[in-house]
Amino acid sequence: MFPFNFEWIWDMSHVVFMGGLWYALTILGIGMTYCVVKSTIDAAKDDGGHH
Amino acid sequence: MKIDRRSFLSLGVGVAAGTALSPLPWKLTDDLSIWTQNWPWTPVPEIGESSFVNSVCTLCPGGCGISVRKVEDRGVKIEGMKGHPVNQGGICALGLSGLQLLYGPTRIKTPLKRVGKRGDGQWAKISWDEAISEITEKLDGLRTSGNSHTVAGIAGSRHGTVSQLFSRFLTAFGSPNFFHTPSIADTYQLALQHMNGVSAAPGFDLENADFILSFGCGLLEGWGSPVRMFKANTGWKKAKARVIQIESRLSRTAAKSDRWIAIIPGSEAALALGVAHVLIKEMLYNKDFVDNYANGFESFVTDNGEIKKGFKQTVLEEYSPETVSRVTGIDPSAIILLAREFANAKAPLALCGKGQGKVPGSLNEAMSVHALNALVGSINRKGGVFPIPAMEVQGWAEVGMDTITSAGMNQPRIDGTPPNSLGYINQLPSAILSGKGYPLNVLFVLESNPLYTMADSKTVKDAFDKIPFVVSLSSFMDETAQYADIVMPNHIYLERLEDAPTPMGYNKSIISLSKPVFKPRLNTKHAGDTLILLAKGLGGGVAEAFPWKNFEACFEQAMGDKMKTLKKNGFWVDSDAVLPDWESTFNTPSGKFQFAPVEFSPGFAPIKIEGDSTFQLLLIPYETMRLSCGYIANPPFLTKTVEDTILKQNDCFIEINPKTAQSNQLSEGDVVVLQTPRGQARVRVHLEEGIMPDMVALPRGLGHTAHDGYIANKGINVNHLIGPVQDPVSGMDAAWGIRAKLSKA
Amino acid sequence: MNGYGLAEQYSGISNQRRGTKVMDSALIPNGVRRCSLDKFLVALAVVGAVLLWGVYAMLLCWFKGLNQTNMNDNYGFALWIWADLAVIALGGGAFFTGFLKYIIAKDELKNIINYAVLIGFICYSSALLILAIDIGQPLRGWFIFWHANVHSMLTEVAFCLSCYFMVLTIEYIPLILENRQIDRVPFFHHLSHNMHSTMAVFAATGAFLSFFHQGSLGGVAGVLFGRPFAYREGLFIWPWTFFLFTWSAAAYGPCFTLMVTRITEAISGKKLVKDNVVELLAKISGWMMTTYIIAKIIDTFYWANVTAPSKGFNLIDFYSNNGFYGIWILVLEIVLGGIVPAAILITDKGRKSPIARNTAFVLAVIGVSVNRWVMVLQVMAVPIMTFDTWALYFPSWQEVATTILPVAYGIMLIMISYRYLPIFPQEAELNPAD
Amino acid sequence: MSEIDDKTQAVSEKAVSSTQGQGREDGGSGGVIILFFIVGLVASLVVGWVLFPKLLYSQKKQPIDFNHTLHNTLVGNGCESCHSFREDGSYSGVPKLAQCIECHEEVQSSNPEEIRFVEQYVKKGIEVPWLVYARQPDCVFFSHAAHVKAAKMDCATCHGPIGESESMKPYQQNRITGYSRDIWGENIGGFKKNTWDRMKMDDCSECHQKKKVVVGSVQTQKEGCFVCHK
Amino acid sequence: MKQEHGGVVTQKYGMVVDLDLCTGCGSCMVACMAENNVPFREDETDKLKSITWMRVYKLTNGKHYPETDICYLPRPCQHCEGSHGHSPCVSVCPATATDYDNQTGIVSQIYTRCFGCRYCMGACPYHARYFNWYDPIWPEGMERYLNPNVSPRMRGVVEKCSFCFHRYQAAKDKAHLDGQKEIDEDAYQTACTQACPAGAITFGDLDNPNHAVHELKKQPDTFRLLEKLGTNTKVYYVSSREWVRRAGDNYLKTEGLKKAVL
Structure with missing residues (x-):
């Protein structure tokens, strides 16, 4: 799973397969972080606007 | 400062972040998976120094050398002993399972006395002293009242030191009723007695035979010494020797044979004589042997002046292939072919004893098959059958006969057979139940399980019900031990000193040494020691016949000068024995091989088995x-x-x-x-x-x-x-x- | 948030019931009608009882081991794995509808996408739960990630399945956030909004992941070169079943979504999705199915005439000498479960007729389920060594219960979601409040 | 948490309702929130790094406090004097009583531990139930012969300078796994400085990869699994 | 024909089983169970849940009485090499719990790594893999006979024949101590080979001309099980009977018997 795992080899299979996996996870991670951060800011803005 | 839910939420996020950054969740996840790899209920074998101890397997009479692998004091594996003449390193599935018997739950842990109804399995644990004194008291009473002959003993075998000690115990006590679990070896012994004139077991030189005609013998089913038979079979395949299996069922032996001939069971003797018919008719038999070293081939006049039909005449008149075909269900041409092949082989050998040879079988059949071997000269020669003299214990002094002893020994056997005969255990139940002779008061059972192994178990059980006191010396809670009044558990084979005598059919006299590979793990006692203690407890002449301090001393005396070799090699082989020739070895009145002993005449008197025609x-x-x-x-x-x-x-x-x-x-x-x-x-x-x-x-x-x-x-x-x-x-x-x-x- | 005052107001045992009812109605979306709380709770309890039965069986399997099942050494994969594959194929509606909505921009589908996502979420969470019961060492289940063997189709399945489950969760969250009360929290309100606006990215990732895990599920059987019944040649490392599975999930998944929608409508007694939406999805599904079944027939022919004979088997060897797997199963899968529904759904007339359409949905669901059954269980049953015999198996009650468990869980989640979340955007319009 | 609102309250505009909610509950200051976060973080870090290992491992005393240094000066052949190979190539590990008796038939010194050893074990013929720090779980096969004889490695590479210890440290056993702590390593985070600090699979493999012993495995292109697993 | 792999001599262990000699007595099965700590339960008659790494199959020629014939076929794990070590089971294991070792040609199974997905069992056409459906429990006292060289397995994992790899390890240990580089043919023999009373099993390095199997596998009557699948097994069988050789693989009706590919 990680390059430091016993089973890891730097070969085509691992790079493609794990690459795909980490790519997907990264997108999901960045996407969700973006949503959460933006929502926090948006919520704060609403808050400020009201006072 | 106001603490609200958001603060707690924040605390929670902090805890979550801190926990994630600590080793706790990760180590726990890892440890939990490791826990599943080390579940406490999954045993971990202890490590230690590994060693091998040689002994002999006595789980069956095969007498294979074994090599037990131990780790410290634990036994972890049983393997075949390399270099043992019987099994040459091989081992069978039962022998491999031996440690399961050693450590298994069926072992009896301590002497037991029945408290509930017979067979209910309710026991009180008693000490060895209590067991011994209880029994000696009972025996003493019988002996003093002149009823010593109402004690009987059943042993698993009649060979071997322990069995002979057991028989000696009964003799010294004054009872002729020693029984053993019979087998085809007993029938063969009778056949050899009548035809060769010797009291001996048959030795088959299977390894050197090149045409094996087996009348239903389970050669690969455990006949004789099983592993030796597997080795022999492999030898036959490699040497292109042929095996013909005559059997009603495609057994493993039949499947591995070169030809399987299905036969109506019980008609094997007829087939043997049918083959003899062809041999004689086509002059295919060994003329040298028949003419010069055999008697009773041609018709002859007995001492009484009667004309007795010779083997030749009987066979020619009554056993033509056509006649035999009707009885056996085998095509006449197949019989003729079989006979020709048998005669043309260099070293043909015919064998009988169905399956493992557990049932003695018909004497007629054994004699017909033996005659077949004689016809082709496969008697007392390489690749044939020859007598292996029974080995009696040499070192023990004769049993002194006091009056009670001799009175008891002069009583007839309960099964009605002559006092010094082998005794027929199959007749024991009916003898007890018929109530004709005397009643049995005490029965000792050693290394046998008649309630399971004897035919018609229900009648056997009924007969046991008539015996007021049954003593089992079994290592296991078997059917007979379960039905006993007192159990005096024997050491299991891996814990005891013993000899394994020549296995059935083995072509040399051999003794293998079974030695204690393990210290006894339960409160058991060597049956030999139990017998010695019983004898000493009885005192008087009985005790005098058992002068040894323990079984080991008794055993060493019995083995005599063989002991040294046994200790060194684990076995002793009669290497000095010379192959008997045709001239000097027939101990019959005529000094020749008897085709038609006066008492018998080989014939096919079929054994009528039970059941009428409603049983189809x-x-x-x-x-x-x-x-x-x-x-x-x-x-x-x-x-x-x-x-x-x-x-x-x-x-x-x-x-x-x-x-x-x-x-x-x-x-x-x-x-x-x-x-x-x-x-x-x-x-x-x-x-x-x-x-x-x-x-x-x-x-x-x-x-x-x-x-x-x-x-x-x-x-x-x-x-x-x-x-x-x-x-x-x-x-x-x-x-x-x-x-x-x-x-x- | 504003709970304190009310909590005080409604405290006291006599008021508890009233309080619950008020709470319930406060959660129900605006402008729609729902059954009474009592009725809802009774129904929930009934399904809950079934769920508990399943949970009991699941605990038995975890604590006593898989001896609670009737699986055996010949049937290492059985009911559960079939349920897993079937449920994932049927849940394929989520990714494919999402793909159509967000990538191909079929905007009408926004009216059914919520439900497709919910069904997908149920299917995938069920699949993961079943896998957690199915493995002999659940506490070591994470080895599949940590010690991954990238050559194994099952590794690919596990990774993509988990990732795609994350996607489905991400897709489901905004739906929860749209609950009337939750939506009042500004952060959640914005989160819902922001997640909606980035949904295309998530949907695209989901489609990518689905393509691979649906395919790898097909690959699971297809790569078994020791099992001529399952083995298929293919493209690079992917056997044909890889593509067939992806294609069939995309084709048949929407049918399941539509079938469940129809069932929901029947139970709620309300029209929830407009016909034009249903017909659009049915049409796409029909054409997908048509292309799939052609490919499947070609695959079957090639396998029967080239692949299997090269291993010494005739097609009929796989369908004879046993008490269950007859050639009927092939007919059921391809003709009844493939050609017929496809034919109905690609014709205008068939799509427009509710009876024909619904029949097609049911047949399609059966068809794809049979396909997954065959690719799991028949693979195990067929003897390969000449001296082997057919192995047949019947699931134990524990297996049945644990397989029903996710169904009960799914129904409960649908009930709760339907009651409290605005799943069907067209519901209010189609069922105006009086 | 429950959000209960009066049903009659008009909530047509989402934005309005949310600002209302926000307005009513906004009372905590940012500082408090951060403080709580830090409290939670620090507390759980302390639990995880300090408390957890204390709970996870049980401490056991060795039956006899053995002095390796002392013995090392008295024997001629280093570690192998007592920790020897058997004829079949297997490794004997901790010596058996029979081996100790060769010197300790009688008490040799006034050391109370030795006296206790002779009284309690030697005289009674009971094996000492030593707790083996380096004992691997049952699934592991380890060939001392391959490492010490064939590869000529030092004992200390894996076992550390235990031969220079004068006293036996307590044996720590993982309550969940039953492993000795030396397998995972003293550091709960799994960090190590010396080659002998940990004895996990990765530590074996680290050295094996460096030495490039054999590359046989199809899956890992390292050594076959059976080399160390049984 | 020995292969050098990174400067180290590699072996390819395999078996030749003479089916003409095998009598189906079951010694190999029991020897294996005793050597490898195979568990047992009171009822072992459900053979689909009964663990026997070595299983003796009974083959019949399908003919009627009295032409019927029987042959016994012992089946350990075939240790398939597949192509380049990708045996049916090895490449499917998701957690790398089973592996092919080019150094010995043995397919390993790591019980503590296996998490019980049973995919490998589905992949193996020989039914050589067994799942621990039950907790392996020995009756009290009987756990004393367990062999410390083989770790007992736990419930929920797959196990199979290892060609008694622990014996190879033991032989290596001895060789290291004696300063030998290689181990002798008889220093490493599997428990079944050693026990077989008929001497039907021969075990050794298939690539080593000094080992008996090297020549035996070339006998004209040799075949392997299911060769057409491309499993490339390392267990060879010999039988003089054609129906037995034909039973080793599936043939279309029109097909003739093919010779084993060596």
Whole structure:
């Protein structure tokens, strides 16, 4: 799973397969972080606007 | 400062972040998975120094050398002993399972005294002293009242030091009633007595034979010394020797043979004589042997002046291939072909003893087969059959006969056989139940399990009910021990000193040393020591006949100068023995081989088995290497190898030819009631092309009711269904089956 | 948030019931009608009882081991794995509808996408739960990630399944956030909004992941070169079943979504999705199915005439000498479960007729389930060594219960979601409040 | 948490309702929130790094406090004097009583531990139930012969300078796994400085990869699994 | 024909089983169980849940009485090499719990790594893999006979024949101590080979001309099980009977018997 795992080899299979996996996870991670951060800011803005 | 839910939320996020950054969740996840790799209920074998100890396996009479692998004091594996002449490093499945018997739950842990009803399995633990004194008290009473002869003993074998010590105990005590579990070896011994004039066991030079004509012998089913037979079979295959199997069922032996000839069971003697007919008619027999070293081939006049038909005449008149074909169901041309092949082989050898040879069988059959060997000269020569003299214990002093002893020994045996005969255990139950002779008061059972192994178990049990006091010296809680009044558990074979005598059919005299590989792990005692203690407890002449301080001393004396070799090699072989020749070895009145002993004449008097014509089928028991069917019950490993077409859950299967099944409207797996004149049982149907039509076959070795959960209540004991059939010639049990019928359950 | 005052106001046992009812109605979306709380709770309890039965069986399997099942050494994969594959194929509606909505921009589908996502979420969470019961060592289940063997199709399945489950969760969250009360929290309100606006990215990732895991599920059987019944040649490392599975999930998944929608409508007694939406999805599904079944027939022919004979088997060897797997199963899968529904759904007339359409949905669901059954269980049953025999198996009650468990869980989640979340955007319009 | 609102309250505009909710509950200051976060973080870090290992491992005393240094000066052949190979190539590990008796038939010194050893074990013929720090779980096969004889490795590479210890440290056993703590390593985070600090699979493999012993495995292109597993 | 792999001599262990000699006595099965700590239960008659790494199959020629014939076929794990070590089971294991070792040609199974997905069992056409459906429990006292060289397995994992690899390890240990580089043919023999009373099993390095199997596998009557699948097994069988050789693989009706590919 990680390059430091016993089973890891730097070969085509691992790079493609794990690459795909980490790519997907990264997108999901960045996407969700973006949503959460933006929502926090948006919520704060609403808050400020009201006072 | 106001603390609200958001603060707690924040605290929670902090805790979550901190926990994630600490090793706690990760280590716990890892440790939990490691926990599943080390579940405390999964045993971890202790490590330690590994060693091998040689001994001999006595789980069957095969006498194979074994090499037990130990780790510290634990036994972890039994292997075949390299260089042992009998098994040459090989080992069978039962021998490999031995440690399961050593450590298994069926072992009896301590002397027991029955407290409940007989057979209920309720016991009180008693000490060895209590057990000994209780028994000696009882025996002493019988002896002083002049009833010493009402004590009997059943041993697993009549050979070996312990058995002979047991027999000696009864003799010294004053009882002629020593019994042993019989086998085909007994029949062979009689045949050799009559035809060769020697009291000896047969030795078959199987390794040097090149044409083996087997009359139903389970050569690969545990006949003789099983591993030796496997080795011999491999030798035959490599040397292109041929094996012809005459049997009603495609056994493993039949499957591995070069030709399987199906025969109507019980007619083997007829076939042997039919083959003899062709040999004689076509002048294919060994003329040198027949003319110069044999008697009774031609008709002759007896001392009484009667004209006795010779072998030749009998065979020519009564056993033409056509006649024989009618009895055996074998094509005449097949008989003729068989005879020619047999005669043309360099070293032909005919054998008999069905299955493992557990039943003595018909003497006629043994003599006919022996005659066949004689006809081709395969007697006392390489690749043939020759006598192996029985080895009697040399070192012990004669038993002194006080008045009680000699009075007791002068009583007839309870089975009605002459005082010094082998004794016929098959006649014991009926003798007890008929109430004609004297009643039995005490029965000792050593290394045998008659309530399981004897035919017609129900009658045997009824007979046991008439014996007020039964003492078992078994290592295991078997059916007989379960039914005993006192159990004095023996060490198991791996814990005791003992000799394994020459196995059945082995072509040299050999003794192997069974030595204690392990310290006894339970409160058991060597049966030899138990006997010595009993004798000493009785005092007087009985004690005098047992002067040894323990069995070890007694054993060393019995082995004499062989002891040194035994200790060094683990076995002793009679290497000095010379192959007997035709000139000097026949100890008959004529000094020649007797084709037609005066007492008998080889003929085919078929053994009439039980059952009238309402029983349309024949039931035959069969044996397999995957089921131990004697005194030793099947260990769990062995049961694991039994196919699910033989045993499924607790049901066992009968083998039946699909055609016969079809005509009885039965199909695979059907539950049926198998009924014989002796009893009935619920079994299931397994269709098998490899069995003659109109027959059913059941394996021996199943249907235990005692022992432990790994052994008991699996299938049917075939002995519930068959009864003993007395051979009219020898008086021994010659049953090979019984008539039977099937009905849907 | 504003709970304190009310909690005080409604405290006291006598008021508890009233309080619950008020709470319930406060959660129900605006402008729609729902059954009474009592009725709802009774129904929930009934399904809950079934769920508990399943949970009991699941605990038995975890604590006593897989001896609680009727699986055996010949049937290492059985009911559960079939349920897993079937449920994932049927849940394929989520990714494919999402793909159509967000990538191909079929905007009408926004009216069914919520439900497709919910069904997908149920299917995938069920699949993961079943896998957690199915493995012999659940506490070591994470080895599949940590010690991954990238050559194994099952590794690919596990990774993509988990990732795609994350996607489905991400897709489901905004739906929860749209609950009337939750939506009042500004952060959640914005989160819902922001997640909606980035949904296309998530949906695209989901489609990518689905393509691979649906395919790898097909690959699971297809790569078994020791099992001629399952084995298929293919493209690079992917056997044909890889593509067939992806294609069939995309084709048949929407049918399941539509079938469940129809069932929901029947139970709620309300029209929830407009016909034009249903017909659009049915049409796409029909054409997908048509292309799939052609490919499947070609695959079957090639396998029967080239692949299997090269291993010494005739097609009929796989369908004879046993008490269950007859050639009927092939007919059921391809003709009844493939050609017929496809034919109905690609014709205008068939799509427009509710009876024909619904029949097609049911047949399609059966068809794809049979396909998954065959690719799991028949693979195990076929003897390969000449002296082997057919192995047949019947699941134990524990297996049945644990397989029903996710169904009960799914129904409960649908009930709760339907009651409290605005799943069907067209519901209010189609069922105007009086 | 429950959000209960009066049903009659108009909530047509989402934005309005949310600002209302926000307005009513906004009372905590940012500082408090951060403080709580830090409290939670620090507390759980302390639990995880300090408390957890204390709970996870049980401490056991060795039956006899053995002095390796002392013995090392008295024997001629280093570690192998007592920790020897058997004839079959297997490794004997901790010596058996029989081996100790060769010197300790009688008490040799006034050391109370030795006296206790002779009284309690030697005289009674009971094996000492030593707790083996380096004992691997049952699934592991380890060939001392391959490492010490064939590869000529030092004992200390894996076992550390235990031969220079004068006293036996307590044996720590993982309550969940039953492993000795030396397998995972003293550091709960799994960090190590010396080759002998940990004895996990990765530590074996680290060295094996460096030495490039054999590359046989199809899956890992390292050594076959059976080299170390049984 | 020995292969050098990274400067180290590699072996390819395999078996030749002479079916003409095998009598189906079951010794190999029990020897294996005893050597490898195979568990047992009171009822072992459900053979689909009964663990026997070595299983002896009963083959029949399908003919009617009295032409019917029987042959017994012992089946350990075939240790398939597949192509380049990708045996059916090895490449499917998701957690790398089973592996092919080019150094010995043995397919390993790591019980503590296996998490019980049973995919490998589905992949193996020989039914050589067994799942621990039950907790392996020995009756009290019987756990004393367990062999410390083989770790007992736990419930929920797959196990199979290892060609008694622990014996190879033991032989290596001895060789290291004696300063030998290689181990002798008889220093490493599997438990079944050693026990077989008929001497039907021969075990050794298939690539080593000094080992008996090297020549035996070339006998004219040799075949392997299911060769057409491309499993490339290392267990060879010999039988003089054609129906037996034909039973080793599936043939279309029109097909003739093919010779084993060596």
